[in-house]
Amino acid sequence: MTITRGAVAPDFELRNQHGQTVSLQELLSRRAVLVVFIPLAFSPVCAAEVAQFNDWHDIAASAGVEVVVISVDSVATLRAWSDDTGFRLSLLSDFWPHGAVAKQFGVFLEDKGFARRASFLIDRNGVVQSVIESALGEARAFSDYEQAIVALTSAADS
Secondary structure, eight states, X not given: OOOOTTSBOOOOEEEETTSOEEEHHHHHTTSEEEEEEOSOTTOHHHHHHHHHHHHHHHHHHHTTEEEEEEESSOHHHHHHHHHHHTXXXXXXXXXXXXXXXXXXXXXXXXXXXXXXXXXXXXOTTSBEEEEEEEOTTSOOOHHHHHXXXXXXXXXXXX
């Protein structure tokens, strides 16, 4: 079952495209985190979405949100993808155990071997504030992310 709004996000440690270990707890110690699950690197919809996130990174950061992308691809594949595209945000490998973090979030598709297109906006207390999803083959609407971040920052200000 997919984690829902109001649930505590499961902690995780994954390696990024540079082989560095990244943990959710460490990220949350600095700012809110937008965890973006994508099915596979180098696929057209994923590439377009991650390119848009890459361009949008500074806007999210100025709102106090760190964006991380998680896929079941290996660190080497994510490094090649990052090098090929110039992505500067963290691409995290959920390769082994295969899809373990996606399973914790309830978004792993056993029959396909990868995660659904789902994102979780997590506040600094580790609580999921928004869940944004789309069907396979369809990009998520960036207006949904913008609305979620506005709601998060409005709640933090009050």
